[in-house]
Structures are given as structure tokens and as C-alpha cells.
Amino acid sequence: MHPTTLTVIPLEDKVLLPGVVMRLVLSGPEAIELTRRFFKKTEQQAIYVVCVPLHPLRSNDIADCTSQAPQVPLPQQGMASGYDKEQQRPDQQQPQTLVTPLQHARLASFGCLAKLVRVQRSGVGIFGVYMEGIQRCELVAPVTTTTTTSSTSPLVFQVRYNQETIGSSIPTGLMDAYMKLSKEFVQQMRQLQMPDSLILQLTKMTNTLAPLALADLMISIIETSFDEKWNMLATTEPTKRITLASTLMQRQLQVLHISQHVHSTIEGKLTKQQREFYLRQQLDAIRQELGHEQKEEDEMAELNRRLVEANMPSHVVVIAQRELKRIKRLQPSSTEWAVSRNYLEWLAELPWAKRTEDRLDVSDAKRQLEGDHFGLDQVKKRIIEHLSVIKIKGDLKAPILCFVGPPGVGKTSLGKSIAKALSREFHRLSLGGVRDEADVRGHRRTYVGSQPGLVIQGLHKAGVNNPLILLDEIDKLVHSSHYGDPGAALLEVLDPEQNNAFTDHYLNLAFDLSNVLFIATANSLDTIPGPLLDRMEVIQLHGYTFEEKLHIAKTHLLPKQLVAHGLDSKDVILSDEVILKMAENYTRESGVRTLERTIASVVRAKCVELAALRESAADGQVGPSYCPQIQTDDLATILGIARFDKEVAERDDVPGVVTGLAYGGSGNGSILFVEATKMPGKGGHLQLTGSLGDVIKESAQIALTWVKAHAFELNLTATRRTNIVEFDDVHIHFPSGSIPKDGPSAGVTLVSALVSLFGEWQVPATTAMSGEISLRGQVLPVGGIKEKVISAHRAGIRKVILPWRNQKDVDADVPLPIKMDIEFVYAKTIWDVLNAAFVKDEKWSANRIAFESHL
Known part of the structure; x- marks a missing residue:
């Protein structure tokens, strides 16, 4: 005895007939409760519901529908024997709740009693439910329960079952004609080369099922509209139901006859390529008839869903819809189809509306920058200003x-x-x-x-x-x-x-x-x-000083390399002296990449020692104890001989040789030696070597001209009319000739070298200078001050002569420890430069009074 009070499940544009299995994808708490009941049932119990079709939307319902949630996909139908006419894969169906208020108003008066035969999980909170149609029933009245207060609570109805009388109530002639029509339909499907398993299954059913049950089954197979299936469900009188089924079957047979006639007519006229195309179209039609959607159609449906979920702007939606309609008219094997498909994929995957929320905290940003970077105070200050403006x-x-x-x-x-x-x-x-x-x-x-x-x-x-x-x-x-x-x-x-x-x-x-x-x-x-x-x-961003490199190596580089090589902090210990020696003698860079690679070489050397020690211990041998401390003397063994020495140590104080400061194109500073000598020749000829550019050559010409013009004031000649290079030629050389050199910053260095050459005055090796001059002897400002000063400090310079207008750059950019170690002299004219350069030379002191008269 079936229950008279049942839960209603609405069917959108679908009708469940007795003897047919339908699959629904349900979600929500009601679906979970229904599923829980199914798994808790005993062998003698069964879970029953009533599946009721929904009437089509009326014109005044459209506005209400658009304000509701999007329509869910239609539930699927099939036969209890396993044949499923319009079955979709579980991942292609969207879940639905049991009922909504709008659906309540559209419920039909007739439904079909259904038994839950199988439940499977399709996702989190989503279940695929298979229901078998049992018997026609009529909705009598809704049952009010305490669970119907929610808009998504299940709707419970009292039902009245339709008592059918099978056999004597159907005229014998009508029943025989219908059975003959069913067998003809099965035979026609065999001529269309349908699968043998399907034909065999249908043949058995036409021989074993009762006419009324066979009628419900056939109506679920052939192409019918919603209204036709609804009329089949609502028709309770057996004779009228068989008559309706015969009419629909006769129409389907006529369509099959026409299809077979067209097939036989054009088959002989097709070329091989056309025949393949036609057969492929037939195969697609067969798959569609069997309820298996084509792979391409599945992909297009999935792509359409992704385009909707991308939440694109309106102008993009118009283009996407137009392209989607276009691609449906193309063959998947064509090149245009692949191009359009790829284009739609890009539109669907771009983040049109996805974004992350800014959680900007200036204090946290300061801590983040301080923790990740050492030094760079001016840079951090500007970044914090930029972030503060954004906030x-x-x-x-x-x-x-x-x-x-x-x-x-x-x-x-x-x-x-x-x-x-x-x-x-x-x-x-x-x-x-x-x-x-x-x-x-x-x-x-x-x-x-x-x-x-x-x-x-x-x-x-x-x-x-x-x-x-x-x-x-x-x-x-x-x-x-x-x-x-x-x-x-x-x-x-x-x-x-x-x-x-x-x-x-x-x-x-x-x-x-x-x-x-x-x-x-x-x-x-x-x-x-x-x-x-x-x-x-x-x-x-300027280069790092040795002190900054030391801090970066201790807090960032060494811990990073220890983790990369699987060691602990106690396995490798580097003192400040060792790190500074690696920075000074094995690297020469503005950044810390080479220093990091050098530290990695030391860590690898300790890995070799540890591996050998552990192998000896495994073999039972007693080897030397492991010492994690790295000494400065160990660097020569691990890294080889020192690659760089302090460049100032390469020379003594010699007249005609002056140390200048240079700035490399990659942001590196360096010291630059300028060597000048005179030799017998035609007189006044200037020769320049060292891979020099046009700007630095012009600076050399200006420097020689200035020295010749002021030779008397410098006490290099006895009279103003005497030419200091009357019988000598001058040769100026910049060492490291393979490195191109150019730029307006060597003028004061060239003048000092020429004055030192002709006056035999010496510029100390620990003194360096940078700046450009004019013909009037004015010292002009130059760039790259921080890089030049850092390179001078790295090379052991203790006194730097710079243009007076570059004093602000020193105050703003040069780190305080370097300012403490270096004496800065700021010059407005070349006379200031010469006085500062030769201040320790005894010969220069004798001419100081005459020289200062020109200052």
C-alpha cells in the first residue's frame, strides 16, 4: 500500500511517466534529509515522492522569474532497463532545490508516484537521485507542517492514486494495432542501423510489457513535446491513452520513413568525402537520440557557463555572445573554430571582476620594508610616501x-x-x-x-x-x-x-x-x-657599503644559503672579519649577488667536510673533528687566491700620477688612475691612450690649455711668455685600456696630473678627486657621487676632492660611516683643487704664498 502523503518534487519542462527512470540533481538541506532517509531505510522500506510537472511560464510570470534565481537545468528521463534518452553526465547538471514559491503556483494537478532507487554524491551538498515512476496520482490538498516556513522547505501533498483497469476496457482491435505499430517502430530503428543491444532490448519489451506500460515507455523514447507528454500523464482512461500513443507513434514512424527515403536517395550520389560527412552527421544525430551529448556541445555548454561566471562588462558580453553564436555554426575540424574557441577561452579566464582587497597599513609596510631590506633609507621613505598617498x-x-x-x-x-x-x-x-x-x-x-x-x-x-x-x-x-x-x-x-x-x-x-x-x-x-x-x-638605488653588505650577509644571505644546503646555523659560522674579507677581496660589485655566490661556495665546502665525516662515522672510522668556524686563512683554500686587491696599494706617490673617481654605466663606481709623462718631441703634442671617448679627450685638451695658460702663476715657468711644452710632448694614459672610458668628470684629475708632472709635486695615493673644469678654471658638478665615494672607500681612499655644488649629494646619499672615514674637500675653482691635492708636498709648500695670491 503506497503512502497517501508525499513530498512533491517539481519538474521543469519534463514529465515522468510510470515505468521510466529519471535522474535529478538536488541540493540544499531538504536534499540532504531525503538522502539521509534513503540510506537509513531497511530492506522492506522504500522512499516515495511524487514528481509533478510545472506548467509553462505565463507572460505575467516572466518578470517574477527574472527576479528569482537562475533556472536550473531540466531533470533527465530514461527507462528502468538502463536506456536513457536524454541523460546528461552528473557534472553537466546543475542542482535544484525541492520547491520554490513561484514553482508552487505552477504545479500541475497530476503527477507520478516515484520510488528512490539510487542516490550518489555529485559534490559538496549535491546529490544525484534516480527515481523510478510507479503510478499516476492526483494532488488533492497541501499538508501544512512545521517545516514549511522556509521558502525552500519541501512541499507535502495528499495524493489520490489512479486505479487503472487493464485488459477488457481496451478494444482488442485497438490494442492489436498498437502492438503492431510498436513492433514496426522497432523494426524501422533496426533498418536505420541502431545499436543491436538497443534493438534487442526494445524487442523484448514489446513482447513482455503490457500495452499501457509499453505506451508510457514508447512516449518517453520518441520525440514529443511537453504538452504531449503531459496529456499522456493526465489521461487516465486506458482507451484514450492507447489512442494518443498510437497517434504519436504513427507520426514518429512517418518521420523515420522520410529519413530512410532521403538516405537511400542521396547515398549513391555522394563522393567519399561527402559520404564521410553525412555519416558523421548521422552518428551525431544517433548520439543525440540516445541521449549522449556530443563532446563539443558539452565543451560549449561549459564554456558558456564560464563566460557567464566571468562577470564581464556589458561591451565584452556582446562580443562574447556574438562569437559564441558564430562558433556554433562552424565545424570543430575547421581552423576558424579553433581560433574562436581559443579567443572565448581567454575571455572566460581573464579576471574582469576578480580582485583582491587592499589591506594597506603604513606601519606594517614600514616593518615589511625594514625586515626585507637593510639601508636604502631614502628609497624606503619615498615608497612609504607613495603608499600613504594611496591610502x-x-x-x-x-x-x-x-x-x-x-x-x-x-x-x-x-x-x-x-x-x-x-x-x-x-x-x-x-x-x-x-x-x-x-x-x-x-x-x-x-x-x-x-x-x-x-x-x-x-x-x-x-x-x-x-x-x-x-x-x-x-x-x-x-x-x-x-x-x-x-x-x-x-x-x-x-x-x-x-x-x-x-x-x-x-x-x-x-x-x-x-x-x-x-x-x-x-x-x-x-x-x-x-x-x-x-x-x-x-x-x-645606489650600491651598498661594506658595512651594509656585512649586515645583509649576516641577516639574509648566510641563513638563506644554509637552508638551501640543508645545514643549521651551528654548522657554518662566519665572523664579521671573514665576511668583510670576502666582500673586499673576492667581490667587486654594487649589489650582493656575487657575495651570495661566494658565501654559497664556502657553505658547499663545509658540506663536503660534513659528508666525509658522516661517511667515516658510518664505516666505523675515526676521522678529524668537524670545526664549523671559518677563518680568514681558510678562504684561500676554499675560494682560491684573492681576485681583487686595494688598488691604491698598487702604486707609490709619484709625480704625474693622480687618482680619479669614475662611474660605470651599470651603476658601479671605481677609482681611475691618470698617468702623465713628458718626452722630447715636436713640442706641445698631446697623445691620449686608454680607450677614451670624445668627451674625455676634450677634457684633456682643456686641462693642457689651462696649465699652459697659468704656468707662470703655478711657478712652472720664469716668465709669462715661456711655453712649458716648447720642446716636449705630453702623453696621458688611463690604465685598463680594454675598458672604454668617457664622461665629463675627469677634468680636475687631468689638470692635477699635468701640474704634478711639470712641477714634480706629488699627490698622495690616498687622495682621489672628481669633477669637470671650464677654461676659466671653474669646477663643475658631476653625477654618481655616492657610487664614486663608496668605490673610493672600498679602495682605501682617505681624502676626496669634489665640486662644491656636489656637497648636497654627499650629505643626502653617502652613509654616515663613510663620512666618518673620509675627509671631504669641496672646491669652487681649480686652485682649490690643487691646494688640497698638494697640501702635503714640501716643494709645493715653498710656492704656497705665490699660489694663494691667485685664490
């Missing part, structure tokens, strides 16, 4: 930061620290060697293998539309080649006023980049185009 203003309408400095000083790691402080995703774009404009803006879809540019790819990898993107090595871009100018393509990317509608050539759609925080890095500003540099705020 106060609430947007990123601020200049793009560009960190400029030598390799290894922490430009990239600063970008990572800013991303951590903002709680943003970090992505690094390496622009070194990028020569094609399409690498930045993307390739158009007409090209084979086209794809978006680096910026859009970076957003795709980051997964959000507001990451921190680091444009690394922006000065290494290749400019103005026949592939275009990638630097010009970056102008729109880095302009806060334009990048809210950045158009990639591949997408051909506007993408908003205004939420992205861009930070660029470069080693030099010389190769960055002016318009691109104008969009960025330059922050200079």
Missing part, C-alpha cells in the same frame, strides 16, 4: 615608480615587499630583449598562433585585475626596430589617464588597467625613451 586618496592616480640602480641592490625584491604590504598578487614581466610591439600589445587573431600581449598574460597568471606588476629591465627594451617600438606600446600602459581602456590587439576589447600598480626597474636611464621616462618617477 589617503584611495586610488592609484600617482606616478609610476621606477627603481634605477646597479644589479643586485634589491630593485625586484622591493617590488615584492610592496606587494606584500598591499596584500596584492605579484607578477614580474621581464622586458629585457623584447623587440616586438606585439609582445606588449598582443598579436591580432588573423595570425597563426596569436595570443595576447605580456600585460594581459600577466593579468591572466595573476588571476586578479589589481595585481602589482613589476616591469623588470625596462631599459633593455629594443627600440624602433622593424617589428615596431615596444617602448611606445608601453606609453598607454603606464599612463594613468589612458590605461583604463587599454586595448590589446588580440582581445580587440578595452581592458581596465587603472587598478594595476606598475613598478619599473632599470640599470640606467640612458636607454629609456623620454616620453616613457616622463610617465615614471625615478628613484635611484
Whole structure:
């Protein structure tokens, strides 16, 4: 005896008939309760529900429907024997709740009693429920329970079952005609080369099932509308039901006859290629008839779902819908189908609306920067100012930061620290060697293998539309080649006023980049185009001093290498003296990369000792004890002989030799020796060697001219008319001739070398200078002061002569420990330079009174 009070499950555009198995995907607490009841039942119990179709939406219901949750996919039907006409895979169905108020108003008066035959889990809180139709029933009245207060609570109805009389109530002629029609339908399917297993199954059913049960089964197989299936369910009189089934079966047979006739007519006229295409179309139709969706259709449905979930802007939705309609008309084997599919994949995967919330705390940002980087006080100060503006203003309408400095000083790691402080995703774009404009803006879809540019790819990898993107090595871009100018393509990317509608050539759609925080890095500003540099705020990062390198090695480099080599802090102990010796004698750089590699070499050497010791212990041998302490004498054994010595120690105080300061293009400073000598010759001829550029050659000409013009004031000649090089030629040489040298900073050094040569006065080896001169003897300011001073300190210089106008650079950039070790002299004229350079020379002191009269 079936229960008279049952839970109602609504069916959208579907009808469950007796003898048919239907699969539903349910979710929510009611589905969990239904599933729990199924698994708790005994062998004698069964779980029954009533599946009731929903009437189609009326015109005045459309507005109500749009305000509700999206419609769920339709439940699927099939036969109890396993044949499933419109079955979908579990992962292709969307879950539904048991009933909603809107569905309540659309419930039909007739339903089908169903028994739960199988339950399987399809996801978290989602269950696939298989229901077998048992008997027609009529809804009498809803039952009010305490669980119906929620909008998603199950609806319970009293039902009245339809008592059917099978046999005598159906005319014999009508029943025989229907059975003949069913067998003809099965035979027609065999001629269409349907699967043998399906034909055999249908043949058995036509011979064993009762006519009324067979009618319900056949109606679920053939192509019928919702209204036709609903009429079949609502028809309780057996004769009318068989008549309705016969009419629908006769119509389906007529369609099969026409299909077979067309097939036989055109089959002989097709070429081999056409025949394959036609057979493939037939195979697709068969699969669809059997309820197996094509793989391509499954992929398109999944792609459509992903496009909806991407929450794209309205102008992108229009393009995506148009492209989706277009791809459905193409063959999957065509090239255009693959291009369109790839394009839609990109649209679905881009983070149009996904973003991370900024959790900016200035105090935390300060701690983050201090913990990750030592020194760089001016840089940290500017970064904190930049972050504070973002916090106060609430947007990123601020200049793009560009960190400029030598390799290894922490430009990239600063970008990572800013991303951590903002709680943003970090992505690094390496622009070194990028020569094609399409690498930045993307390739158009007409090209084979086209794809978006680096910026859009970076957003795709980051997964959000507001990451921190680091444009690394922006000065290494290749400019103005026949592939275009990638630097010009970056102008729109880095302009806060334009990048809210950045158009990639591949997408051909506007993408908003205004939420992205861009930070660029470069080693030099010389190769960055002016318009691109104008969009960025330059922050200079200088090289580290030995004290800063010591602190970085102890707090960052050594612990990092110990972890990388599987050692503890007690396994390798490096004293400050050892680290300083490695920095001074085995590295010569502004950053700390070579120092880190040197520390790694020492750690590897200790790994070798530990491995040998453990092998000896395993073999039962007693070897020498392990000493984790590294001595300075051990460095020669581990690292070899010292690669660098202090350059000042290479020479004694000699007239005609002066130490200058130079600045390398990569941000490294160095000391530069200037050697001058005179020799018999034509007189007044100047020879320059040392791989010099035009600017430094002109500085040498100016220096010689100035010395010749002021030889009398310098007490180098007896009269004003005497030429100091009347019978001698002058040769000036810059050692390390393989290294190109140029720049306006060697003027005072050249003058000092010539004055030292002709007056035989000596400039101390521990004194260095930098600056340019004019013909009037004015000392002009130069750049790279911090790098030059750091290199001088590294080389053992104790006195530095600089232009007076560079005093502010020393005060702002040079670390305090270096200021304590070096004496700085600031010169306005070349006379100040000479007085400071020769102050310790006894011969110079004798001419000091005459010299000071010109100051």
C-alpha cells in the first residue's frame, strides 16, 4: 500500500511517466534529509515522492522569474532497463532545490508516484537521485507542517492514486494495432542501423510489457513535446491513452520513413568525402537520440557557463555572445573554430571582476620594508610616501615608480615587499630583449598562433585585475626596430589617464588597467625613451657599503644559503672579519649577488667536510673533528687566491700620477688612475691612450690649455711668455685600456696630473678627486657621487676632492660611516683643487704664498 502523503518534487519542462527512470540533481538541506532517509531505510522500506510537472511560464510570470534565481537545468528521463534518452553526465547538471514559491503556483494537478532507487554524491551538498515512476496520482490538498516556513522547505501533498483497469476496457482491435505499430517502430530503428543491444532490448519489451506500460515507455523514447507528454500523464482512461500513443507513434514512424527515403536517395550520389560527412552527421544525430551529448556541445555548454561566471562588462558580453553564436555554426575540424574557441577561452579566464582587497597599513609596510631590506633609507621613505598617498586618496592616480640602480641592490625584491604590504598578487614581466610591439600589445587573431600581449598574460597568471606588476629591465627594451617600438606600446600602459581602456590587439576589447600598480626597474636611464621616462618617477638605488653588505650577509644571505644546503646555523659560522674579507677581496660589485655566490661556495665546502665525516662515522672510522668556524686563512683554500686587491696599494706617490673617481654605466663606481709623462718631441703634442671617448679627450685638451695658460702663476715657468711644452710632448694614459672610458668628470684629475708632472709635486695615493673644469678654471658638478665615494672607500681612499655644488649629494646619499672615514674637500675653482691635492708636498709648500695670491 503506497503512502497517501508525499513530498512533491517539481519538474521543469519534463514529465515522468510510470515505468521510466529519471535522474535529478538536488541540493540544499531538504536534499540532504531525503538522502539521509534513503540510506537509513531497511530492506522492506522504500522512499516515495511524487514528481509533478510545472506548467509553462505565463507572460505575467516572466518578470517574477527574472527576479528569482537562475533556472536550473531540466531533470533527465530514461527507462528502468538502463536506456536513457536524454541523460546528461552528473557534472553537466546543475542542482535544484525541492520547491520554490513561484514553482508552487505552477504545479500541475497530476503527477507520478516515484520510488528512490539510487542516490550518489555529485559534490559538496549535491546529490544525484534516480527515481523510478510507479503510478499516476492526483494532488488533492497541501499538508501544512512545521517545516514549511522556509521558502525552500519541501512541499507535502495528499495524493489520490489512479486505479487503472487493464485488459477488457481496451478494444482488442485497438490494442492489436498498437502492438503492431510498436513492433514496426522497432523494426524501422533496426533498418536505420541502431545499436543491436538497443534493438534487442526494445524487442523484448514489446513482447513482455503490457500495452499501457509499453505506451508510457514508447512516449518517453520518441520525440514529443511537453504538452504531449503531459496529456499522456493526465489521461487516465486506458482507451484514450492507447489512442494518443498510437497517434504519436504513427507520426514518429512517418518521420523515420522520410529519413530512410532521403538516405537511400542521396547515398549513391555522394563522393567519399561527402559520404564521410553525412555519416558523421548521422552518428551525431544517433548520439543525440540516445541521449549522449556530443563532446563539443558539452565543451560549449561549459564554456558558456564560464563566460557567464566571468562577470564581464556589458561591451565584452556582446562580443562574447556574438562569437559564441558564430562558433556554433562552424565545424570543430575547421581552423576558424579553433581560433574562436581559443579567443572565448581567454575571455572566460581573464579576471574582469576578480580582485583582491587592499589591506594597506603604513606601519606594517614600514616593518615589511625594514625586515626585507637593510639601508636604502631614502628609497624606503619615498615608497612609504607613495603608499600613504594611496591610502589617503584611495586610488592609484600617482606616478609610476621606477627603481634605477646597479644589479643586485634589491630593485625586484622591493617590488615584492610592496606587494606584500598591499596584500596584492605579484607578477614580474621581464622586458629585457623584447623587440616586438606585439609582445606588449598582443598579436591580432588573423595570425597563426596569436595570443595576447605580456600585460594581459600577466593579468591572466595573476588571476586578479589589481595585481602589482613589476616591469623588470625596462631599459633593455629594443627600440624602433622593424617589428615596431615596444617602448611606445608601453606609453598607454603606464599612463594613468589612458590605461583604463587599454586595448590589446588580440582581445580587440578595452581592458581596465587603472587598478594595476606598475613598478619599473632599470640599470640606467640612458636607454629609456623620454616620453616613457616622463610617465615614471625615478628613484635611484645606489650600491651598498661594506658595512651594509656585512649586515645583509649576516641577516639574509648566510641563513638563506644554509637552508638551501640543508645545514643549521651551528654548522657554518662566519665572523664579521671573514665576511668583510670576502666582500673586499673576492667581490667587486654594487649589489650582493656575487657575495651570495661566494658565501654559497664556502657553505658547499663545509658540506663536503660534513659528508666525509658522516661517511667515516658510518664505516666505523675515526676521522678529524668537524670545526664549523671559518677563518680568514681558510678562504684561500676554499675560494682560491684573492681576485681583487686595494688598488691604491698598487702604486707609490709619484709625480704625474693622480687618482680619479669614475662611474660605470651599470651603476658601479671605481677609482681611475691618470698617468702623465713628458718626452722630447715636436713640442706641445698631446697623445691620449686608454680607450677614451670624445668627451674625455676634450677634457684633456682643456686641462693642457689651462696649465699652459697659468704656468707662470703655478711657478712652472720664469716668465709669462715661456711655453712649458716648447720642446716636449705630453702623453696621458688611463690604465685598463680594454675598458672604454668617457664622461665629463675627469677634468680636475687631468689638470692635477699635468701640474704634478711639470712641477714634480706629488699627490698622495690616498687622495682621489672628481669633477669637470671650464677654461676659466671653474669646477663643475658631476653625477654618481655616492657610487664614486663608496668605490673610493672600498679602495682605501682617505681624502676626496669634489665640486662644491656636489656637497648636497654627499650629505643626502653617502652613509654616515663613510663620512666618518673620509675627509671631504669641496672646491669652487681649480686652485682649490690643487691646494688640497698638494697640501702635503714640501716643494709645493715653498710656492704656497705665490699660489694663494691667485685664490
